[in-house]
Amino acid sequence: MARQFEYAQMQEAFRRFQAAEPNPKGELEHTNAFTLLVAVALSAQATDAGVNKATRSLWPIADTPEKMLALGEEGLTEHVKTIGLYRQKAKNVIALSRILVERFGGEVPSSRAALMSLPGVGRKTANVVLNIWFHYPAQAVDTHIFRIGNRTGLCPGRDVEAVERAIEDNVPVEYQNHAHHWLILHGRYICTARKPRCADCLIRDLCQFEEKTA
Incomplete structure (x- = not known):
């Protein structure tokens, strides 16, 4: 060292x-805090370019937790199946969308602990969202x-x-x-x-x- x-x-x-x-x-394409959160979660063990390619058709139809839930796991899977570990990631995104709606009023929380309570969101993902969207260092x-x-x-x-x-x-x-x-x-x-x-x-x-x- x-x-x-x-x-x-x-x-x-x-x-x-x-x-x-x-x-x-950051190089991940997003339109709001929710799409940034999902993009970062999808990028685990995948390239930003690969995630961007998959989400360009996703964001126009599912850029909020409510719209993501309406799309459903099968619908989401069709958009992200080119990304590694896509089945588990799709499951996590639907689960975190449901929690955002039920516990956070459909808004992405601005605390690390709250973010890390979401499925598929670890410390690194939480820190990316805090930094890029909420301008926290x-x-x-x-x-x-x-x-x-x-x-x-x-x-x-x-x-x-x-x-x-x-x-x-x-x-x-x-x-x-x-x-x-x-x-x-x-x-x-x-x-x-x-x-x-x-x-x-x-x-x-x-x-x-x-x-x-x-």
């Missing part, structure tokens, strides 16, 4: 991320962030919650809202798992990865 960046290094790294992409956004740690956090020294930790805490504790407050977006994009397109593009990396001189590529 790499050593945690010092404060000045962390500040410089995120200054560069912000300069390169001042307003980063929650840090959704995925495999990309876990990898680069430990590889570079930006936010090392032995598990995803430790990496989440490292971001919350060490990233300067002015960068907290966008921190996980910058890190996800960096891990997805630059600091990739097998062949990191070190030559194109904004923080190459700060990174502690000993096996930098040419």
Whole structure:
């Protein structure tokens, strides 16, 4: 595990991320809090591109919990069957839609605990919704962030919650809202798992990865 960046290094790294992409956004297509919640739940072990392809025909007809319940599990399955684990995901989406209607007045709640009480919604999914829709500085740690956090020294930790805490504790407050977006994009397109593009990396001189590529 790499050593945690010092404060000045962390500040410089995120200054560069912000300069390169001042307003980063998630890549899952959505129209409201409910469609964002469903999209993130569907994206587990699937690509954002694959989820977007499936939901483009879904959102026009099922963009609220009530409409999703009217569509039903079989109807939903037809839209998401190209996504991995689609049967269980469809079941979860219908179940969470019912709970949203019955317990939350059809609205997506803005607390992590309430979100995580929904079927198929874990901490990462809850944090994505809190960050993107409710603008709370929650840090959704995925495999990309876990990898680069430990590889570079930006936010090392032995598990995803430790990496989440490292971001919350060490990233300067002015960068907290966008921190996980910058890190996800960096891990997805630059600091990739097998062949990191070190030559194109904004923080190459700060990174502690000993096996930098040419």
